[in-house]
Amino acid sequence: MSTTDVARxxxxxxxxxxxxxxxxxxxxxxxxxxxxxxxxxxxxxxxxGFALRLSVALTCFVITVPLIVLLRTRFDxxxxxxxxxxxxxxxxxxxxxxxxxxxxxxxxxxxxTGLGWLRWGAVDWLALATFLLTxxxxxxxxEAVPEELAFRGYGYRTLNARLRRWTAAxxxxxxxxxTPAAASAxxxxxNGLLGGPVRPPAFAPPGEDPVSYAILLxxxxxxxxxxxxxxxxxxxxxxxxxxxxxxxxxxLLGDARDAGWSVQLNTQDAVLLVxxxxxxxxxxxxxxxxxxxxxxxxxxxxxxxxxxxxTRTR
Numbered sequence: 001m002s003t004t005d006v007a008r009x010x011x012x013x014x015x016x017x018x019x020x021x022x023x024x025x026x027x028x029x030x031x032x033x034x035x036x037x038x039x040x041x042x043x044x045x046x047x048x049g050f051a052l053r054l055s056v057a058l059t060c061f062v063i064t065v066p067l068i069v070l071l072r073t074r075f076d077x078x079x080x081x082x083x084x085x086x087x088x089x090x091x092x093x094x095x096x097x098x099x100x101x102x103x104x105x106x107x108x109x110x111x112x113t114g115l116g117w118l119r120w121g122a123v124d125w126l127a128l129a130t131f132l133l134t135x136x137x138x139x140x141x142x143e144a145v146p147e148e149l150a151f152r153g154y155g156y157r158t159l160n161a162r163l164r165r166w167t168a169a170x171x172x173x174x175x176x177x178x179t180p181a182a183a184s185a186x187x188x189x190x191n192g193l194l195g196g197p198v199r200p201p202a203f204a205p206p207g208e209d210p211v212s213y214a215i216l217l218x219x220x221x222x223x224x225x226x227x228x229x230x231x232x233x234x235x236x237x238x239x240x241x242x243x244x245x246x247x248x249x250x251x252l253l254g255d256a257r258d259a260g261w262s263v264q265l266n267t268q269d270a271v272l273l274v275x276x277x278x279x280x281x282x283x284x285x286x287x288x289x290x291x292x293x294x295x296x297x298x299x300x301x302x303x304x305x306x307x308x309x310x311t312r313t314r
Contacts (some may be wrong), residue, residue, distance in 0.1 A: 032186025097239025
């Protein structure tokens, strides 16, 4: 498609960068405000546990998702289906995200166990089932849906309408990396306004090495983008995101989160298993794209069809 087919809202590199940054800002505002609300609710009302996590997740969802929808439908006058949210084959796309990610993790963790890097604990089936239900709800509302809609949905799609795919992917990943720091700053600001505990803004969560965190977040963001490009569906990204969080929280963080199952790391090298299974996931989606005859095309642009508005699907 030639550049003459690009709609008015998609012209100009500065314009698409600005709009993608607005999506990142929406995510940072939602996440930071939710964190501050959680701080205040916990301090003043004594709410804890699942109720607290759910209140934080709901706050993030009801702020971020409507803002992205407004950007797409009112500002851009485009359909949400164009972000990869088409209902057609949505169930198959979601299932592929779950199954491919889980299979890759199983292969890599099995190898790690064989090398003696991991020691698995006993399973408390009731606790595990409870955790899976509560974690799925919170993770979808707080992270998987709003982050995928903001970045691999709106941000990437907006950038790729004007820029080559690899440039759009890099820019999307950079914005994804900047979000934790921006959300931390928003949380400090809102906490100050609400009288909650004000912590200095930070890039990485407490106890995390910033460099390792940045590397893992970059690999994770790249994996999500490959899944988005390989399948054309944002539902795959939502499922991959949810599965990644669930696997890591059940296994590596199982004790801390009372997940009913956990694993002990017998060597520091075991942390490499996480990026390893993400890279295996990338490989699997590349193969899937080839099998389906879908071209990844890292040098391609995908302009939005001229005349497409929010009342029509692509």
